[in-house]
Every structure is written in C-alpha cells, then in structure tokens.
Amino acid sequence: MSRAERLLELLQLLREHRYAVTAEHLASELNISTRTLYRDINSLRAQGACIDGSPGTGYLLTERFTLPPLTFDDDELLALSLGLKWVVKSTDPELVRSAKRAHAKINAVISSSSKIKLNHHGITVLKKPVTDPNLLIVRKSIQLGVKLEIVYKDLKDKISTRIIWPCALGFFDDSAVIAAWCELRQNFRHFRIDRIESIIELESYPIAPLQLLKRWQDETAINLG
Template sequence: MSRSERLLDLLQLLRRHRRPVGGAALAQELGISLRTLYRDIATLQAQGAGIDGAPGLGYVLREGFTLPPLMFSVEEVEALVLGSRWVMERGDARLGLAARDALAKIAAVLPPPLRRELDDSALLAGPGAPLAGSELLGALRDAIRQERRLDLDYRDAEGRASVRTVWPFALGYFDQVQVLVAWCELRGAIRHFRTDRIAALSARAERYPRRRQALLRAWREQEGVGEP
C-alpha cells in the first residue's frame, strides 16, 4: 500500500467515528505502528485536514471536512451504485428520483476508470413490491428533518382508529413495509407506526420540544441498537 493510500484510509477510518478514537486503536486497524500513525496524523493536519486531538486523548475528524469524490475506491463505487439502485426500485418516487440524480452527480466528477466502473456495474437490485402509503413518505421525511409535530389518523393491527399527535424522528425501510418511529403524546412513550396504516397526516407549524438526535439516542438505548 502506498503512503497516499494509507493516508486516505486513515481519513476514511476517522470519518466512521463520531467521537474521538485512540491512536492505538487507529494504528491497529490500519496495521501500522503508533509512531507511523502520529506521523501520518501530522502530515494530514499540515495538508489542511480538520483533525482534532493529540496523543493520549484520541482523534476526531472535524465536522464539515469532506473528501473529494474522485477518491472513491472501486468497492465504494459499487456500494453507491447498488444502494442507489435499491432506492430507485424500492423507494417512493421522490426518493427514487433523488437517488438517480445523486448517481449522475457522482458520475460527473469521477475520473474515467471509476466512471466506467459506475456505468458498467453488474450489481443489480431486484424489483420491489409497490409501497403501501408511499405517497406519505415524502411528507414524513420533511417532518423528521424539520422536527415538526404530526397529527396522524392511524389504524392499528385490529383496525381500531385513533388520532395521534407524534414527534417523528426516524423512518425505517423494510422490504414489505416502512415504519415511522416517533414519540407519541397519547402514550407518553416512543412508538412505532406502520406507514401503510396511516390514513392521513397533517404537519403542525410548531417544532416539538426535544431535539431529534436526543430522541434517536433514547430509542437506540431502549431497543439496544448501536450507532450506525
């Protein structure tokens, strides 16, 4: 592995960690000595990489620092293509169009060899069944991003109707169904709502009182789900 490749791998590794990670752990994952790691960190910092930290304290890549897309590896390009194709086949219309546009933007900045890998990728996503309630998914994503209260007309598994005011903070995509994760004011707890059982929804103007990230952390702790 060349030094430039090793430096890129170090940046990619730091991008996967949202909290400071120790130098020993970084060195072990990269298969290099701690001394080499410190030298590589200093080189990247001198070149303008937004790395904060120091020996003994750990390192973190400052929020907002991005790598040029032409640095994608072949397997990263394949992952992007397959993921985008899955969304185009199984997502709602808005999300499918966004995935198609994203691939076009990535293709526009890739060097020719990687552009050919993207265009000729043999990784395919099979067709998915039509999504029940897919017309609501765009509105749900908007409410999650804006942290807006939602009023839902909802029917449970037994067909019982109820009106719920919820604080939406996550949307889970599965092969056959999508699930809204939200704080329910009626139950005073986090609840899961299948989108195909939402008869109607309306977004309120006011934001809900807690931050989406805090609700998501509470849900992960409740469900025993680790960080992505």
C-alpha cells in the same frame, strides 16, 4: 440558496447535459430569471469554466471544471451504485432526485473505465419501488421536529387517531416504519407507514429532534449505525 450555492448548482446542471441546454430551462430549474442566469453564466466563465453558447442557442459545458479527480476501487463503485439504486426504489421523490443528481456528479468526475464499472456491473436492487405519498411528509417532520396527527390502522384493523413526534424512519423489505413518541400512549411507539390512513402536519414538538432520537435509542437500545 446563496449565490455561491446557485453557481455550483448551475455548474452541476450543465454537467448533467451532453448537449446544449437553453437558458430558459436552466433558469426554470434554478427558479431564477433568465437575466440572472445570463449573469451567472458570465460569472462562471470569468472563473474559468468553459461554457459554449449564447442566448437563443443554449449552453454547453465543454470541459470538466473545478472538481478534483476521484478514484474508487471496484467494490466501492459497486457499493455506490447499489446504494443509489436502493434510494431510488425505496424513498420519497425528493431523495430520488437527489440520488440521481449524486449519480450524475460521480459520473462527471470518474474515468471512462470507472464509469463502465459504476453503470454496467450486472448487479441490481430487485425491489418494488415505494410510492407512499406520506414518506416525504414523515421524513421532513423528522428533520424539522414537527408533530404529526395520524389516523392509524393497527394489525388488528383497529382505527385510532394519534399525535406523534417522529424521530426515526426505517426501511424494510415490505414497508417503512416510523419510530415516534406517541402522546396517547406517553411512550415510544412504532408505526408502519402503509397503515397510516391520513396524516396532518402540526406544530413543532418541544424538544430538539436529535434529543428525541437519542432518548428513543437509549430506551430501545437500537443502534442506527
């Protein structure tokens, strides 16, 4: 993370707290020393951020800073809210945290009336949260282009070991499904993530992830939108 990115992340952490937060907590969240945190606080203050507090008492952002006002109509706010709720209930822990941060960022820059519409609209996502520990591994393998060795149980409960090149991940009501090139079958196959018995990360596969995704789309005629 560059220093500029770290300063933006620090600013966002301060936005997310209504009360003073300690330097130790902020430094831990950013994985930096408290000495570096103090320097970053001073840098933000020099750029115009209104940050109250001092070492030992904690820090509080007293005014909104740098972000321009955002306006959404009622349906846009509803779409954002439902989309973020779906991510929280359907994906891996890293994306869940990202969705919650995104929600906090939106809350930080919209009006009071819009906050009510974003957070209190009576419409929700009635879905059992996904807890499969393999979701994060699969998502990262798609992003990085990494092969996976899986032990897989098919619909007939037949067990097989496959080496796959994941290229897409789709979420359905009852499961998530991986689209991948299968070395055993020498073709694209689809695997339900809840039928994976074990999973091991291997080396990178010999093609760019986006190229593999395009090949899968061309062969299956599936449009991801």
